[in-house]
Amino acid sequence: MSAEHVKIITTNRRARFEYHVEDKVECGIALTGTEVKSLREGSAQLSDAYAIPKGHELWLLNAQIPPYKPAGPLQNHDPKRTRKLLLHRREIDKLQE
Incomplete structure (x- = not known):
């Protein structure tokens, strides 16, 4: 899919007001x-969501879908379940430094 066809579904606008964002990381879920x-x-609601590392994986908590x-x-899912973020191991290691 080309960059001009990418649709942003949701963003955490509140994070930019409450925190100083040093780096942006794009990853899958x-x-x-x-x-x-x-x-x-x-x-979707990301206002209370945050990511934590566990081992060599990164997990998203409190994201509500x-x-x-x-x-x-x-047949439905748990709205606040913990979701795995999809990044390369070297990107996760760089974030943990």
């Missing part, structure tokens, strides 16, 4: 099917 569908509808309504309660 491991999601389930209903989370992807919910994000495509444009509903609401349930996908057409899926029903049995």
Whole structure:
């Protein structure tokens, strides 16, 4: 996908006001099917979200992706579950320095 077709789904605007952001890191998030569908509808909240390293992995906590309504309660995800951030190991090591 080219850069001109990339759609930003959500940003954490509050972080820029409350913290001094030194570096920006772009990474992926491991999601389930209903989370992807919910994000495509444009509903997500990152205002209380933060990332922590565990071993050689980076995890996103407190990011809220609401349930996908057409899926029903049995097939849906936990809205505040911990999600794995997808970065190369050298990028994670650089952040931990």
